[in-house]
Amino acid sequence: xxxxxxxxxxxxxxxxxxxxxxxxxxxxxxxxxxxxxxxxxxxxxxxxxxxxxxxxxxxxxxxxxxxxxxxxxxxxxxxxxxxxxxxxxxxxxxxxxxxxxxxxxxxxxxxxxxxxxxxxxxxxxxxxxxxxxxxxxxxxxxxxxxxxxxxxxxxxxxxxxxxxxxxxxxxxxxxxxxxxxxxxxxxxxxxxxxxxxxxxxxxxxxxxxxxxxx
Amino acid sequence: xxxxxxxxxxxxxxxxxxxxxxxxxxxxxxxxxxxxxxxxxxxxxxxxxxxxxxxxxxxxxxxxxxxxxxxxxxxxxxxxxxxxxxxxxxxxxxxxxxxxxxxxxxxxxxxxxxxxxxxxxxxxxxxxxxxxxxxxxxxxxxxxxxxxxxxxxxxxxxxxxxxxxxxxxxxxxxxxxxxxxxxxxxxxxxxxxxxxxxxxxxxxxxxxxxx
Numbered sequence: 001x002x003x004x005x006x007x008x009x010x011x012x013x014x015x016x017x018x019x020x021x022x023x024x025x026x027x028x029x030x031x032x033x034x035x036x037x038x039x040x041x042x043x044x045x046x047x048x049x050x051x052x053x054x055x056x057x058x059x060x061x062x063x064x065x066x067x068x069x070x071x072x073x074x075x076x077x078x079x080x081x082x083x084x085x086x087x088x089x090x091x092x093x094x095x096x097x098x099x100x101x102x103x104x105x106x107x108x109x110x111x112x113x114x115x116x117x118x119x120x121x122x123x124x125x126x127x128x129x130x131x132x133x134x135x136x137x138x139x140x141x142x143x144x145x146x147x148x149x150x151x152x153x154x155x156x157x158x159x160x161x162x163x164x165x166x167x168x169x170x171x172x173x174x175x176x177x178x179x180x181x182x183x184x185x186x187x188x189x190x191x192x193x194x195x196x197x198x199x200x201x202x203x204x205x206x207x208x209x210x211x212x213x214x
Numbered sequence: 215x216x217x218x219x220x221x222x223x224x225x226x227x228x229x230x231x232x233x234x235x236x237x238x239x240x241x242x243x244x245x246x247x248x249x250x251x252x253x254x255x256x257x258x259x260x261x262x263x264x265x266x267x268x269x270x271x272x273x274x275x276x277x278x279x280x281x282x283x284x285x286x287x288x289x290x291x292x293x294x295x296x297x298x299x300x301x302x303x304x305x306x307x308x309x310x311x312x313x314x315x316x317x318x319x320x321x322x323x324x325x326x327x328x329x330x331x332x333x334x335x336x337x338x339x340x341x342x343x344x345x346x347x348x349x350x351x352x353x354x355x356x357x358x359x360x361x362x363x364x365x366x367x368x369x370x371x372x373x374x375x376x377x378x379x380x381x382x383x384x385x386x387x388x389x390x391x392x393x394x395x396x397x398x399x400x401x402x403x404x405x406x407x408x409x410x411x412x413x414x415x416x417x418x419x420x421x422x423x424x425x
Contacts (some may be wrong), residue, residue, distance in 0.1 A: 028236065028333065029311075039237035039328075101237075115249075120236075144357045151364045156373045165378055172382060176389050181397040187403050194407045198414055205422060206306070210278045 027159040029117035030106075032069065037105040042096045046127075048149070049073075049096050050156060053106070053118035054089035054163035057170055068115060070107040074199065089167070091160060096122075097177030117163040121156055123149045151195050235332030237265070240279065243319035247313050250333060254309040258335040260292075262316075263299035265328040273298055277327055280317040286310025306335075320322065363423065 020138050028130045042049060055069050068086030075081045075097060082094050086109075096102070106116050131137050240246050250257055262281060266273050281300070283292040285308055292302035296319070306312070318327060342360060 022254075027250065029251075030238075031247060037238065041237075117251075138354075140354065141357075144354075144361070147361060148364070151361065151368065154368055155364070155371075158278060158368065158375065162251070162371075162378075165382065167374065169378075169382060169385075172385050172389065176385070176392070179389060179393050179396060182402060186400060190403060190407055196410050198411055201415060202418060205419070205424070 006202050019040040027117060027119040027163065029115050031113050032108045033113045035105055036116070037103050038120070039063060039101050039103055041101050042099050043121050044124050045096060045099045045149060046095060047099075048097045049102065049122045050091075050093040050123065050153065050155060051104075051120035052091040052163070053116055055087075056115045056117050056163065056166055056167045068109075069114060070109065071097070072105045072107070073178070074103040074105065076102065089160075089164065091156075106214065107137065117166070119159045119163075121152055123152060124206065125149060158192045165192050235261070235330050237328060237330050240316055240318045240327050240329055242318045242324050242326070245315055245317050246313040248333070249311045249333065252306050252309065252312050252334060253333045254306050255315045256336045257303070257305050258312070258333070259301070260314065260331070261299075261301040262314075262329060262331045265330055267328070276319075276321055276325070278319060279327065279329065280319070283312065283314045285312055304377040323339060340423045 019188070030038070035176050040049075053069075053071060068088055070086065071082075071084040071090070071092075072080050073082040073092070077098065077100075081097070081102070082092055084092065104118070104120060106118075108114055125139055126142055131139065131142070226281050236248075238246065238248075260283070262279075264273065264277050264284075265278060268274075278298055280295050281292070282290055282294075283302060284290050285306070287308060287310070289308075291304050291312075294302075314331070314333065316329060316331075340363065342356065365383040
């Protein structure tokens, strides 16, 4: 009797291990030239899909703030679940209406390539239906899953802050370069203009030009 | 017993592994790079594979990719030429942006390949299934251990963010100082250039006996 039950218990525990190993993907960045799509599989209907994306600018020397990137989430049925137009970074969260492969697309309406750093997390909390189906699933597993999801939201926020910090750092570097190079160019221009002035005045008084013109 | 167990693990792994990784499409002849910011001295594991477009049939021979993983400073950590799946694992020596670049060879007619890529860095690389198997650990205890690991990684990340904020603040203060000094210097340059002009023209006119 015991030998027969052990494989079944191992099976269930393996199932539980794997179901709780639904790891989030780490924060990745892609360069968006026109459209870049990322696919993520949602296992259960009703799962909360959350994440964030930040546009980390390239060193665009002349332009001001980036106009924005469009973000669309398409469900496996083909309709768009979430849209965000013309932002330089945002957080999103929605409940998946059905299970399947979801498409997360970034669209760059302008020609300059932009780097987008994104993080997507699919979170599943076992509900009463799952509890009823599987007798080894305790109500405490629900609490643990909720705790895990809460910690995931903290991690997600941290990744968002880190990506924004990276963008801030790029802006600061660009500011520093501009301060140095623009002021040096200004000094050079000033010296050139004043020496041009001096040469012109000297030329006005030179003997080769008619003396009476002055 | 062990064999059936591992088979079951593998079967369930393929069932659930799709939810762990990111999938993207690669057109033939194009390059796609995915980068990740990884701290130094942390373990990182990556698995990539081309998804078979036809279920049940063998993969078309032409579906191969070349991958190279480089660090922010240009050192190559992994290189594989014309493979359809593989994995890499290394410990990072330097912190910064690590790039995993995929090249697809030219096909005729142009084809699009779907690639499954799973890149874990730092705390998420720990293989929990091994820990569970080895120690005969209770499920609940395993879950709580995982939560504890997550919390400590959050704590470390907060320290890291704090350090970066400090660096940013120092950078801002230095920019502020520079701007102050540069403005004062610009005024000095302007005045000195004007003074030089006046002095030069005065001596010039005196030489010409106009003044």
